[in-house]
Amino acid sequence: MSQFDVAVIGAGPGGYIAAIRAAQLGFHTVCIDAGVNKAGDAPALGGTCLNVGCIPSKALLQSSEHVHTILHDFADHGISLSEVRFDAEQMIARKDAIVTKLTGGIKYLFQKNKVESVFGRAAFAGKNGDLWQLIVDNGKGEYRSIDAKHVIIATGSVPRPLPLVEIDNINVLDNEGALNLSRVPGKLGVIGSGVIGLEMGSVWKRVGAEVTVLEAAPTFLAAADQQIAKEAFKYFTKEQGLDIQLGVKIAAINKGNNSVSVQYEHNGESKTVVFDKLIVAIGRVPNTQGLHPEAVGLALDERGFVVVDEECRTNLPNVWAIGDVVRGPMLAHKASDEGVAVAERIAGQKPHLDFNCIPWVIYTDPEIAWVGKTEEQLKAEGIAYKKGTSGFGANGRALGLGKAKGTVKVLSCAETDRVLGVHMIGPMVSELVAEAVMAMEFKASSEDIARIVHAHPTLSEVLHEAALAADKRALHG
Numbered sequence: 001m002s003q004f005d006v007a008v009i010g011a012g013p014g015g016y017i018a019a020i021r022a023a024q025l026g027f028h029t030v031c032i033d034a035g036v037n038k039a040g041d042a043p044a045l046g047g048t049c050l051n052v053g054c055i056p057s058k059a060l061l062q063s064s065e066h067v068h069t070i071l072h073d074f075a076d077h078g079i080s081l082s083e084v085r086f087d088a089e090q091m092i093a094r095k096d097a098i099v100t101k102l103t104g105g106i107k108y109l110f111q112k113n114k115v116e117s118v119f120g121r122a123a124f125a126g127k128n129g130d131l132w133q134l135i136v137d138n139g140k141g142e143y144r145s146i147d148a149k150h151v152i153i154a155t156g157s158v159p160r161p162l163p164l165v166e167i168d169n170i171n172v173l174d175n176e177g178a179l180n181l182s183r184v185p186g187k188l189g190v191i192g193s194g195v196i197g198l199e200m201g202s203v204w205k206r207v208g209a210e211v212t213v214l215e216a217a218p219t220f221l222a223a224a225d226q227q228i229a230k231e232a233f234k235y236f237t238k239e240q241g242l243d244i245q246l247g248v249k250i251a252a253i254n255k256g257n258n259s260v261s262v263q264y265e266h267n268g269e270s271k272t273v274v275f276d277k278l279i280v281a282i283g284r285v286p287n288t289q290g291l292h293p294e295a296v297g298l299a300l301d302e303r304g305f306v307v308v309d310e311e312c313r314t315n316l317p318n319v320w321a322i323g324d325v326v327r328g329p330m331l332a333h334k335a336s337d338e339g340v341a342v343a344e345r346i347a348g349q350k351p352h353l354d355f356n357c358i359p360w361v362i363y364t365d366p367e368i369a370w371v372g373k374t375e376e377q378l379k380a381e382g383i384a385y386k387k388g389t390s391g392f393g394a395n396g397r398a399l400g401l402g403k404a405k406g407t408v409k410v411l412s413c414a415e416t417d418r419v420l421g422v423h424m425i426g427p428m429v430s431e432l433v434a435e436a437v438m439a440m441e442f443k444a445s446s447e448d449i450a451r452i453v454h455a456h457p458t459l460s461e462v463l464h465e466a467a468l469a470a471d472k473r474a475l476h477g
């Protein structure tokens with residue numbers, strides 16, 4: 001039996017960051033994680049994000065973007081190549097090397113910060129005085145008992161299953177399988193046009209697959225500002241050839257030897273399409289499997305999320321929960337910031353996390369990013385607003401990059417001019433959104449952004465111009 005001040009369950013971006021911050025604050029900290037590497041033969045820290053999420057997907061997006069650029073954009077620069085070959089296995093190997101480097105980096109950070117790292121699945125066992133008791137099963141018939149004053153649950157999420165078909169990661173894939181295809185499928189089906197579906201669909205489309213995306217919702221990217229979502233839909237379908245069908249009702253999925261057939265209804269018509277591979281990306285669900293919440297009376301809601309308040313406190317004293325396993329957006333940076341905040345609360349500090357200032361990014365081409373409220377939300381909430389938009393079409397830097405498309409929209413309060421939301425589609429807006437987040441955190445007005453000097457020629461000039469437009473003094477509009 002070992003005793004700790006803080007036991008963190010899960011070493012994804014929520015848990016490993018919480019553990020490091022707790023140790024930095026002087027707490028004797030353990031982080032327990034059940035993750036294993038791709039080969040299944042060694043522990044792997046980093047959770048979904050580093051192993052089968054954010055990092056590997058961005059590595060593949062970069063490789064596939066290079067392929068697309070060489071095939072479609074190089075000629076414009078006067079570059080011609082006599083032969084272009086693409087090796088999917090090498091792309092996957094490069095991705096795996098990045099994952100290994102980063103997951104190994106967490107091991108080093110744990111050692112540096114004196115976080116004890118324990119491999120295995122943790123379950124609540126009970127309480128001993130004011131200490132919570134956990135049992136860790138390492139899968140080899142060995143159990144370790146850990147007692148801790150504070151427990152931070154950071155057990156993340158798992159793919160939402162589709163009752164019609166079982167994931168085998170051979171022909172029917174979840175995110176893990178979609179990140180490990182060693183050959184480009186001829187015909188790829190994707191169920192779900194959320195962030196994961198669009199990113200994975202883009203990867204395999206760029207390297208030659210014919211991609212059909214089937215989405216149950218009638219609206220494309222319902223969480224995004226609809227002006228931006230409509231622009232994105234046009235680029236993805238008309239320019240890039242992704243076949244995105246909305247309002248689809250899947251009737252049946254049948255697996256063949258080397259194919260998957262999907263029967264569905266679309267616009268009142270019954271259709272059957274046979275794909276070489278099918279990715280199921282219909283969202284993610286909170287993961288409390290094996291945690292035994294019932295052993296201590298930990299409250300879960302009807303969807304399986306651990307119930308927490310604004311400050312990540314559960315219904316049990318000194319038991320906290322963060323990241324994908326609790327309410328709010330399933331984003332790595334949200335998980336990490338909640339982890340830091342909880343460690344600091346345990347230390348008696350008063351950190352604050354503004355959920356309205358959490359940025360969202362979709363790493364398609366063009367990228368989509370936003371922070372704050374959409375126009376649809378402002379209308380629904382009856383908030384009077386001003387709007388300024390500007391495009392990348394005439395931006396010198398974007399033209400030089402060969403990526404001169406997209407829009408930035410700044411929404412600010414009609415009365416005070418305080419920025420309420422910023423919505424972007426365009427080149428590298430994943431980076432550009434940081435300025436908007438900073439502006440919103442500092443409660444800036446659109447005039448504040450408009451009066452800040454932006455370097456020329458940069459992509460950030462489009463945000464500057466959109467802010468000028470919201471302040472009714474656009475210079476290039």
Ligand SMILES: Cc1cc2nc3c(=O)[nH]c(=O)nc-3n(C[C@H](O)[C@H](O)[C@H](O)COP(=O)(O)OP(=O)(O)OC[C@H]3O[C@@H](n4cnc5c(N)ncnc54)[C@H](O)[C@@H]3O)c2cc1C
Pocket residue numbers: 009010011012013014015032033034035036045046047048049050052053054055057120121122123154155156157175196287289290291322323324325330331332333334335
């Ligand atoms: C394909 C894909 C792409 C994504 N891209 C992005 C992106 O670009 N940007 C972004 O912000 N987000 C992205 N996400 C979402 C992001 O990965 C998650 O929001 C993030 O990983 C959540 O962090 P977490 O710490 O809450 O949980 P996780 O990362 O899921 O980590 C949970 C960890 O807990 C472990 N665990 C679970 N139960 C137990 C137990 N009982 N005992 C011990 N260990 C346990 C798991 O093994 C895992 O290691 C992506 C997700 C996917 C699937």
